[in-house]
Amino acid sequence: MTALTADQIARVKATAPVFAEHGTTITKHFYQRMFNAHPELKNIFNQTHQKSGSQPETLARAVYAYAANIDNLGALGGAVTHIAHKHASLNIRPEHYPIVGRHLLGAVVDVLGEAVDQPTLDAWAVAYEQLANIMIGAEAKLYEAASWSGFRPFKVMRKQVESDEITSFYLAPADGASAGGFEPGQYVSVTRYVDQLGVDQPRQYSLSDAPHGRWLRISVKREDGRADTQPGHVSNILHADVEEGTIVHVSAPMGEFTLDRKKSTPVVLMSGGVGITPMTSMLATLLAERSERKIAFVHACRNGRVHAFKDWLRRSAAEHPNLKRVVFYEAVGADDRAGVDYDFEGRLDIGRVEADVMLPDADYYLCGPVAFMRAQREALVARGVDPACIHTEIFGSGML
CATH class of the missing domain: 2.40.30.10 (Translation factors)
Structure with a gap:
């Protein structure tokens, strides 16, 4: 692998503002360019996200972050891990990276034209090769540890x-x-x-x-x-x-948002809407292992009609003294029973249940809409919870 020179690092870092301003235009053109040349790759990429523009925006942000931190790649550690898991789940392989690189650099030339000179393009080619090798290495470890290969x-x-x-x-x-x-x-x-x-x-x-x-x-x-x-x-x-x-x-299971099963300290599982799904896996695992850890399961949804696993959660709380269930319904339905189906009306408010969720040395796992997780994280940090003890999962591709 060719190493970046000091001049090339400076050139890549200097173009970070270009991706801040024109990144989405470049990445939208990149995807069109690549799919025209390799229509078979449409089977890998979420075409709904292509139409909505969310995938090009995600890629533009990733490229900007890489350029801005080209001299401090350690700052990208968490993002690299997250994307590697997403890629491995989608069966992204080393042979895909040269295709992406060729069309990404081609899109830069197509969009920016003479505004970008050849030495800067050469710097980006080396930078992309560096990033590709980082991702390929991270994904290789995931494939090696996976239960099976491919689909x-x-x-x-x-x-x-x-x-x-x-x-x-x-x-x-x-x-x-x-x-x-x-x-x-x-x-x-x-x-x-x-x-x-x-x-x-x-x-x-x-x-x-x-x-x-x-x-x-x-x-x-x-x-x-x-x-x-x-x-x-x-x-x-x-x-x-x-x-x-x-x-x-x-595909084989992937994802870095996982329950730390080695700990014996309390666990607080907080979810909104369909974010309940990984939480049921975490809770079911703790119960199957007969864990004695103190557990709080806090869920928020619109009403009982959309509340998945409602009966299972109620039974589990009744059968396990170490489990506390707290449920918020934003718009209580006519058939919803207070104290049975739900506990509080309105949106999840930690201030109303501090005794149940503010547990010493607890780890907090959050999953749901981004605004929901942001609000809960801010509320926890404001109450003195160490950010390192707050773990979040965001549904989405995160794909380079």
């Missing part, structure tokens, strides 16, 4: 409606072998062919049960779409068309 056929052995929006799919290996292990909090990618797009599409779903080797369970929210968002292609296919007996193709 493996699983049969839907059970389909269970959990709420008006969420349905669980119990997936058993089609060959009858073990489903393998995973860490609670991890996710898998599932691929389905989407007629409207004419390509296979992968989507990542958190595992929602404890690891035991017999099956993997994913619990999928049906994304109906709103005025500002498209309906979810794959989630709707899974809900409407995938029945018991269907074969789906699944």
Whole structure:
């Protein structure tokens, strides 16, 4: 690998503001350019995120962060780990990186033209090679540790409606072998062919049960779409068309948002909406291991109709003295029972349940909409919780 010179480092760092200003224009053109030359790669990239612009924006932010920290790559450690897990879940391989690099640099030339000189392009070529090697190395370790390689056929052995929006799919290996292990909090990618797009599409779903080797369970929210968002292609296919007996193709579990099972200190699991899915895996694991750790399970959703795992959570709290359940309903329904289905009306407010969630030496796991997690994190930090004890999961591709 060619090392960056001091001059090249300075050139890359100096162009960081260019990506701050023009990055999304460059990355949108990059994806169009690459897909025109390699349409088969549409099977890897989320085409809904392409249309919405969220994927180009994510890439533009990643490129900017890399350029701005080119002389201090240690600052990117967490981002590299996060993206490596996403890539490994999507079966991104070393041979994909030269394609991406060629078209990304080509897009820079197409968009910026004479505004970027050849020495700067040469610097970026070396910088990209450096980044590609970092990612390839990180992903190689994940592939080596994975339970299987690529996408493996699983049969839907059970389909269970959990709420008006969420349905669980119990997936058993089609060959009858073990489903393998995973860490609670991890996710898998599932691929389905989407007629409207004419390509296979992968989507990542958190595992929602404890690891035991017999099956993997994913619990999928049906994304109906709103005025500002498209309906979810794959989630709707899974809900409407995938029945018991269907074969789906699944990647090995990945993800760095995982429960620390070695600790004996308290655990606080806080979720909003479909963010409950990795939390059920964490809680089910703690209960299966007969953990004596003090556990608080705090969940917020609109009402009982969309509250997945409601009965299981209530039973679990009744059967395990070390588990405290706290549920907030934003808009209580006519059939929702206070003290049975939910505990508080309104949005999750830590100030109303401090005695249950502010536990000494606890680790806090947050999952849900970004605004939800930001609010809860700020509330915890304001009450003196060490940020290092707050762990978050954001649903999304994060793909370079």
